[in-house]
Amino acid sequence: MSTDSTQPGTPPVPGDGPGPDLGKAAGPAVGTARAAGSELIRLERVTKRFGTNTVLDNLDFSVDAGKHVTLIGPSGSGKTTILRVLMTLLKPDEGTVTVDGEQLFPAPEKQVREIRKKIGMVFQHFNLFPNMTVLRNITEAPVTVLGLSRDEAEERARELLEMVGLTEHIDKHPAQLSGGQQQRVAIARALAMRPQVLLLDEVTSALDPELVAGVLDVLRDIARSTDITMLCVTHEMGFARDISDRVLMFDHGRIIESAPPEKLFNEPEHDRTREFLSAVL
Numbered sequence: 001m002s003t004d005s006t007q008p009g010t011p012p013v014p015g016d017g018p019g020p021d022l023g024k025a026a027g028p029a030v031g032t033a034r035a036a037g038s039e040l041i042r043l044e045r046v047t048k049r050f051g052t053n054t055v056l057d058n059l060d061f062s063v064d065a066g067k068h069v070t071l072i073g074p075s076g077s078g079k080t081t082i083l084r085v086l087m088t089l090l091k092p093d094e095g096t097v098t099v100d101g102e103q104l105f106p107a108p109e110k111q112v113r114e115i116r117k118k119i120g121m122v123f124q125h126f127n128l129f130p131n132m133t134v135l136r137n138i139t140e141a142p143v144t145v146l147g148l149s150r151d152e153a154e155e156r157a158r159e160l161l162e163m164v165g166l167t168e169h170i171d172k173h174p175a176q177l178s179g180g181q182q183q184r185v186a187i188a189r190a191l192a193m194r195p196q197v198l199l200l201d202e203v204t205s206a207l208d209p210e211l212v213a214g215v216l217d218v219l220r221d222i223a224r225s226t227d228i229t230m231l232c233v234t235h236e237m238g239f240a241r242d243i244s245d246r247v248l249m250f251d252h253g254r255i256i257e258s259a260p261p262e263k264l265f266n267e268p269e270h271d272r273t274r275e276f277l278s279a280v281l
């Protein structure tokens, strides 16, 4: 299937819009090259329950390489749970999850580790190592997990810090930075692993309002100038509109509407989507 698909019952919406222009990638290489258009993530009939609470309900969707897909919907509808399943932080009760053609549950530990290297995640709370400098925060995993030399890792880190506009803060510790700056370090740290897909979980929710725009601008730039696949959970509808090839509207653990942003935001088909958008826009 050449476009991101949705669960059965959701009408397919033609046209994901243009994919990223792979030829115009400027700045540092942030992802691992992967044929655009091939399927990178697939969830099939995924159900996750916490006790009697069904948080993901027989969910099907896929994301093609190079696409930017955004999950929106009310609080508690299961958006973050999807990202946590992809990160193998949670195991679904039913269904299959495939990343780059390899199944995650069950999978041998070595395979899980290899799949995890293909996935970068940025969390709501930046989760930086407080005792390490900015540079060390970014180089640590490439050195210890990927086996890069420290010189190679530092060269990559410097390119990424330039991209997120933090070159002059390279030797500082997280506590010396604003929340927005810390989040930009977290973005650089995720990209330093050259993941195929970047998962973004409400990355601006913990920031003071005046710091939100700087972080979103960095992410817009990454979306525009690189070929990385993005799966974002966000309450920033303007951002979702700007960067997404497809927006998925969640409610009660199901995708109730899936469409390119211009369609979903301008002409939503479902009453629930209209109701949600009128509350948040």
Ligand SMILES: Nc1ncnc2c1ncn2[C@@H]1O[C@H](COP(=O)(O)OP(=O)(O)OP(=O)(O)O)[C@@H](O)[C@H]1O
Pocket: 050, 053, 055, 073, 074, 075, 076, 077, 078, 079, 080, 081, 082, 233
């Ligand atoms: N570890 C857990 N144990 C029990 N319940 C959980 C756990 N994690 C999530 N839940 C519940 O699962 C439901 C979905 O949570 P999730 O965080 O995925 O929602 P969300 O759509 O991302 O919400 P928000 O927009 O507020 O972040 C919620 O009812 C939440 O309370």
